Amino acid sequence: MSILTTATRMWLTRSFRPFLFQNEYDNRLDFADCDSLGLYVHIPFCMHICAFCPYCKQVYDKQVCNSYIDDLIREIHLVGGQHPGKKQVTSLYFGGGTPALAADRLAEIISALREHFIITEGIGVELHPENVTVPLLRTLAHAGVTKISIGIQSFQKKFQTILGRTGLDEACMANALRTVPFETVSMDFIFALPGQRFKDLKADVDAAFALGANHVALYPFIDFSYTDSSIPVMEKAEKRKLLDQITEYCEQLGCVRTSIWTFARTQQAAYSSMTRDNFLGFGCSATTLLREQFKINTFSVEQYHNRIEQGKLPTSLTLRFTKRQRMVYYLFWTAYSTRIHPADFEQFFGVSLRRMYGFELWLAERLGFAKKQNGVYTMTRKGAFYYHHYENYYTLAYIDKMWGILRQEAFPRYIRL
Known part of the structure; x- marks a missing residue:
């Protein structure tokens, strides 16, 4: 890790x-x-x-x-x-x-x-x-x-x-x-x-x-x-x-x-399955993100079939978010779009973004990672690179470990990250 x-x-x-x-x-x-x-x-x-x-x-x-x-x-x-x-x-x-x-x-x-x-x-x-x-x-x-x-x-x-x-x-x-x-x-x-x-x-x-x-x-x-x-x-x-x-x-x-x-080429030409507040995933390895939980389906086609035959969901693992964990997940993937709207955060969590992460926002601006325009935090080119750089660490520390285990075990007892 x-x-x-x-x-x-x-x-x-x-x-x-x-x-x-x-x-x-x-x-x-x-x-x-x-x-x-x-x-x-x-x-x-x-x-x-x-x-x-x-x-x-x-x-x-x-x-x-x-x-x-x-x-x-x-x-x-x-x-x-x-x-x-x-x-x-x-x-x-x-x-x-x-x-x-x-x-x-x-x-x-x-x-x-x-x-x-x-x-x-x-x-x-x-x-x-x-x-x-x-x-x-x-x-x-x-x-x-x-x-x-x-x-x-x-x-x-x-x-x-x-x-x-x-x-x-x-x-x-x-x-x-x-x-x-x-x-x-x-x-x-x-x-x-x-x-x-x-x-x-x-x-x-x-x-x-x-x-x-x-x-x-x-x-x-x-x-x-x-x-x-x-x-x-x-x-x-x-x-x-x-x-x-x-x-x-x-x-x-x-x-x-x-x-x-x-x-x-135009604002309408969009393609992204990642920048959504909540989603339902179907099929092997598909993930579901809801307000209070994140779940991932088994990677095994055979075990997926067995669960469905039993009339059960093919979930392999579930994470129950604390409120702060859910906020971090929200901000990480929202930032992928290069923009964070404080009003959207407040609507989702019922608390202001500045109250929860005011220091981090100030620091991001001071370091040149983001700038605030018309009430929206927009990532700079420098910020985009360091997001990319951190995402590489995140991928290897979290996704690589989880997917590596799930490729070997259809239903592991737990994974701690």
Whole structure:
């Protein structure tokens, strides 16, 4: 456990108490009164397993995938049917894995969700570049999908080789995106790869917009301990220079910075499953965040099936928040958007942000990490880098440890972080 993340947790929660995830859960989830509620669905199947990818996934098998979708729909009804009527939610995102491998059944999943929820801000699906074909995009559009995110990682052969990816048919992709339009077309890239320079990232961003993207995401490479990746980690100073250069370039293009690592051609071109106050997660490894708890489903497809067969939720671990812990979680992921609205914090918690974290806000301004404009705290470029830098520590100290354990144990007794 990183000393930095432990010290930060103790300071911001004003407690020595760790985050304690325990092997228990509520049969009923109290989401009826949650505002700004989102939905997430995890499809853990891929045709090929990328060595660098940390997410819950396994090699695709059609029969196993179809059985999993049956279970997924049952989980949706188990949760959604707990409250009468339909709950209004902001958005729905499908992640994986490669959700497009179940493209012919996404309409069923969306239909099941719409029996219980009213989706107001669109539906997003992650795609492998090979999925970007006219027939598959039409299938998604007919199912109600409005946003797509394509995991390009890099258009350049040298970095595709490092990542174990194959080349792309850019002409085919451009034609498909022209033929079947979506509200948001996002393309994901990995930065901080060995030998990567600003000109490389610039070329990727230029290619994305030329092919039809209106949103790009530039995620830093993170070396998870349990992956098979042998990619060396870039030095901090070099990584900061890259992030600053590509940020400046995207701003010169007139892009809107929608989060630490994402840039949009217009404010409407949004794609983020993370910056939501509360959300319900369905499927293996999916997480649920509510006002007083955070829960994570089992990573085992087999054990997920067994729980659903018993009519039980597939929860592996649950964290019961203290009020300060919930505030820290809220602020960490809200800051990912590069903006914190004190009025939103006060509405959520019933207490002013300045009262709870006035000193920290003052310090952030003094250090040049944030500035206050029109009552909103906005992250500076310096602040964005240090958020990114801290997020790397957070990922390795918390997410890496938890996911590493959950990959080995379907239902561990507890995890203390």
